[in-house]
Amino acid sequence: MIIKKSLINKSIEYILQNIDEEISIEDVANHCNFSKYHFSRMFKEETGVSIYAFIKRMRMDQSSVSLKVEKDKTITDIGV
Incomplete structure (x- = not known):
């Protein structure tokens, strides 16, 4: 159980660090050494x-925060 939770935390950390990139399920799984x-x-x-x-x-969530913080950007700019 502890190993699973650690692995899930590792994957979430990877997702959050790379959220601006085109990450896939396969990328995250590979990062954690699983199919x-x-x-x-x-x-x-x-x-x-x-x-x-x-x-x-x-x-x-990231887009929502960006809309609130980056008032000079349009929805289209943030969505890209």
């Missing part, structure tokens, strides 16, 4: 959400 299928199952089992949904949510 994307096994890693996807494990991530959902531990967090309750799919890794795809988690990445998408983190990007949405």
Whole structure:
């Protein structure tokens, strides 16, 4: 259990550090030395959400913050 949680934390840290990049489930799984299928199952089992949904949510959260902070940028600029 502790190893799984550590691995999930490692993957979340990787996602947050690379959120501006085009990261895929496979990228995250490779970073943690797992196949994307096994890693996807494990991530959902531990967090309750799919890794795809988690990445998408983190990007949405980042965009939301950017809209509030970067008032000189348009929605299109932030979305790109």
